[in-house]
Amino acid sequence: MLWNSLMLAMRAIRVNALRSVLTMLGIIVGVAAVITMVNLGRGATEQVSAQIASLGSNLLTLRAGQRFMHGQSSAAPAFSLDDVAAILRDMNTVAAAAPIASQQAVAVFGNANWSTNVTGTDNEFFVVRNWAMANGRQFTDSELHTGKAACIIGATVRKELFGNSDPIGDTLRLKKVSCEVIGVLAVKGQTAMGSDQDDIILLPLRTYWRRIAGNQDVAQIHLSAHDGIATSKVKKDLEILMRERRHIGQFEDDNFTIRDMQEIADTLTGTTRALTSLLGTVAAISLVVGGIGIMNIMLVSVTERTREIGIRLAVGAMERDVMLQFLVEAVALSSLGGIFGIVLSFFASYFISGLMDMPFIYNPGIVVVAFLFSASVGVIFGYVPARRAARLDPIVALRHE
Amino acid sequence: MTSPVLVELEGVTKSYGKGQAAVQAMRGVDLRINSGDFVAMMGPSGSGKSTCMNIIGCLDQPSTGVYRFMGTDVGGISRNQRALIRRQFIGFVFQGFNLLPRTTALENVELPLIYRGMPRAERQRQAREALAAVGLLDREGHSPAELSGGQQQRVAIARALATQPALLLADEPTGNLDTPRSHDIMGLLTELNRERGITIVMVTHEAEMAAYAHHIVNFRDGRIAGERQNGESR
Incomplete structure (x- = not known):
């Protein structure tokens, strides 16, 4: 039927x-x-x-001020290299910590110019962000200590300024600073938010302070937790440490923000x-x-x-x-x-x-x-x-x- | 034959609608039809003959009175039970042929057998047998649109025949046909009645066609105005 x-x-x-x-x-x-x-x-x-995995799933970012809606943040003192040292000394759950200070600036090479993110940091950056070099090298200790004008460029900057030619050894101009390109970062692609991670120029932090920013602030500290350590645990420890170092009273709010990638994810x-x-x-x-x-x-x-x-x-x-x-x-x-x-x-x-x-x-x-x-x-x-x-x-x- | 009386109506009335608008289609009909009989029901339109036939065919139910089919009172049974009686014992032939369009002659004849749940092979064999009985075996693959009126009515008769019914009801079977074709169909019905012993009840208003029947019932105003036996059929 x-x-x-x-x-x-x-x-x-x-x-x-x-x-x-x-x-x-x-x-x-x-x-x-x-x-x-x-x-x-x-x-x-x-x-x-x-x-998120490309950023490093065990990544935490620490920045000054409280973040509110619409990207506003309250004024708060920046961090210092002492904070970075303290984190590495006092927290055994942290594998690496990189100080970060950055601003937008125009880079010029020959006839080409390109507005990009200029970041001062040290070699811990590569560890924390799990970021390899496409070619060239990382900073040497002496470059980091003396604040030499050497830079490592992201893939986007390389493409915009140098086209297909090899940029290693060339000198590009950032504001009034001439700096030698010593390395090119491997391609990372976009962040989950849609911004281009490869649009970046890295300088030694001291070089950045002296020649670009004119101050000695560390705006952010990026940390990576040891494998197998929950980022939430690291976050809690870090908060206790930073409240202590920044002398925040028992009833005051944090004047810094910690985000871990898991949360963003x-x-x-x-x-x-x-x-x-x-x-x-x-x-x-x-x-x-x-x-x-x-x-x-x-x-x-x-x-x-x-x-x-x-x-x-x-x-x-x-x-x-x-x-x-x-x-x-x-x-x-x-x-x-x-x-x-x-x-x-x-x-x-x-x-x-x-x-x-x-x-x-x-x-x-x-x-x-x-x-x-x-x-x-x-x-x-x-x-x-x-x-x-x-x-x-x-x-x-x-x-x- | 367990009972010679196949159909028995006692004081059957039928009214449609309610109150002022009610129409009295049957006003008390008594009728007996024996097995093997060939009955013609005649009368002007609105005289109740078609209503009577619908009740005999278990398409409809009497408002009052008793209707016994094969000795069983079927006056108050459910819709589905009436469908089962139609399925088992009754074949219908209509004035408008009422074949399914876009469906072959064979499939049309198979239709009642499908509802009997008969397996396909046996169904087709039985349907072909019925088509052969009406002389249309060579047209089994034709759709109604490809057949003449007379042929369509033959297919309709084959469909009624396929289930080997006890009772064949024909509602003005020749109403849409010309005279030679009408006589063909009547000849076929007579043959089925005589050779297969199928009881036939036919509604017609053509005296010429009624003359084929053995037993003529005249309706007028919802009542039987007269019954007579035909001396002999042609």
Whole structure:
């Protein structure tokens, strides 16, 4: 009986091919949208995790002042090299700590100039940020101590200023300082926030203080925890240490901010997830709208085929036979729509993730869920038309023109 | 034959609608039809003959009175039970043929067998047998649109025949056909009645067609105005 109903449904769908496809459109779009959203959401999450990993998942940043919304921060004294030394001396959970001071400045080489992030730091930076050299070398101890004008440039700066030529040994100008390029950093890509990590020029901290900033502030300290040590634990220890060093009273708030990458990762993944579920909800609504489309067409179909229903009832079809026939037809419509939607979502996920430079992820679980959902849309929205068909009076139905 | 009486109506009335708007289609009908009989029900339109036939065919229920089919009171049974009786014992032939469009002759004849849950192979064998009985075996793959009116009515008769029913109900089976074709169909019905012993109840208002029946029942204003036996059929 079920098989016969399925054959009948397929025939009815084929006879009205165009109408059937238009009816399915809502389901096709809905299913494709839901699956694509989930896939893209997974891709975005994956991308964020990869970017966090590129920063170093055991990285903590310590900066002066409290951060508020909108990027404002309260005024607070900067750190010093003594703070860095104290951290390395007092905290055995910290593997490395790099002082960081930076500002935006224009770098010039030949005819090319490029505004970039100029950062003063030391060799601990490479450890903390887990950042290798593409070529050239790190700073020497004497360069660091004497504040020599030597710089290491990021891949973006190298591309903008030097094009394809080898920059090692060349001299670029930063503000009024001429400095020799001694190394090029390996490519890191964008941060999870979307800023280009490779757009950077590193100087020895002393050089930066003396020639660029004109003060001796350490704006940030970046630390990395030992492997296997929870960053949250390091964060707590660091807070106690810094409150003590900065003489913060028991009832005063911190005048510094510590962030660990895990926290940033959680925030970003949370945002991505929220966005995904929002878009997914919109897509799910289109599935419901698609279901209403199916109900509409099934009602039309029942009216059109009233005579056929009358004939079936007259030759001995029971209510449930007619009911089954129309339910199966509605489910076949919505399931076919679901299948087309799944195929469409595959291409959509592939192309959009390519367009957005995200990893292509196709989640088979959501496909199963989407298919079952589309089939149940058929059951739910096919029920009313099917019941209407089954309850027809055979005499009235046979007389229907 | 367990009981010679196949259909028995006692004081059957049927009214549609309620209150002022109520229409009294049958005002008390008593009728007995024996197994193997060939009955023609005649009368002007609105005389109750079609309503009577719908009740006999278990498409409808009497408002009052008793209807016994094969000795069982089927007056108060449910919709689904009536469907089962139609499925098991009754075949229908309509004035408008009522074949499923875009469906081959064979599939149309198979239809009632599908609802009996008969397996495909046996279903097709039985449907072909019925098509052969009406002389249309060579047209089994044609859709109704590709068949003439007479042929369509033959397919409809084959469909009614396929289940080997005890009772065949024909509602103006020749109403849409020209005279030669009408006589063909009547000849076929007569043959089925005589050779297969199928009881036939036919509604018609053409005396020429009613002359094929053994037993003629005249309806007027919801009542039976007269019954007579035909001396002999042509």
